[in-house]
């Protein structure tokens with residue numbers, strides 16, 4: 299029995315549920331390294347480039363990456379060349395991808411979310427916009443905006459006023475009550491929520507016993523955070539009436555199956571792509587697993603764990 303893997307994410311009709319997690323797969327760089335291999339069977343049903351901000355950001359001091367027992371710590375600090383360069387240099391190249399492009403934006407001030415969304419609103423290459431609310435916020439003394447439900451709501455309202463595009467808000471798990479923040483995003487006009495960004499963490503150098511990362515602390519990703527992510531997806535999708543994009547440690551088709559059963563409509567692969575750039579090519583295996591469970595389509599799998 300052939301399983302129908304197509305899913306609808308608002309107005310986006312995706313060939314299957316597997317997409318990439320922002321900041322973990324640079325398709326423009328991978329294009330050079332993998333050449334045709336990447337495009338013969340592009341692994342993602344939609345592509346999300348790295349988050350861009352209103353002004354370019356240099357990011358945090360090195361070292362910025364440290365592998366841990368079951369995951370990766372990063373403190374990139376949203377290094378990016380700014381939304382203007384994204385629009386003039388990257389967008390036309392991304393347009394040639396065989397899948398819809400979801401732009402990811404962040405702001406150091408709440409107002410930046412509206413400004414960035416307005417700059418993308420008229421761009422036909424952009425199918426949807428994801429708000430990354432994990433950027434350090436100047437109004438919150440450098441804490442991530444997404445730690446504060448009211449600020450999350452305000453940023454979403456400003457973006458909502460600036461664009462009619464499908465609006466996704468990507469939440470940080472580093473809060474006591476993720477349902478409260480998700481509800482604030484939806485109240486502000488989010489069409490979808492994305493869960494989860496990285497989990498606060500740090501590592502010490504075994505010899506010097508000093509922090510390894512130049513920024514001292516960072517964000518943990520990879521298999522270690524899968525249970526944290528699965529819980530967030532389960533709770534939020536059960537509570538709120540918007541589609542959820544699930545991510546956090548997805549490495550195999552079995553992981554993707556579980557995220558969808560927990561309530562995700564689409565599933566993003568992040569850290570796994572660093573180990574194997576084609577790790578995300580898991581849609582056929584996901585189809586096989588869905589079939590094995592006697593479920594007829596990917597959309598029927600969504601939330602069966604509830």
Ligand SMILES: Cc1cc2nc3c(=O)[nH]c(=O)nc-3n(C[C@H](O)[C@H](O)[C@H](O)COP(=O)(O)O)c2cc1C
Pocket residue numbers: 319320321322348349370372374376402430468494495496518519520521523545546547548566567568569570
């Ligand atoms: C090196 C690195 C860079 C990241 N950059 C971004 C980013 O620019 N924007 C964003 O929303 N998330 C960013 N993330 C978070 C991922 O998109 C994802 O939410 C997180 O890593 C959990 O998924 P994973 O365990 O599959 O990696 C980054 C993660 C890593 C490891």
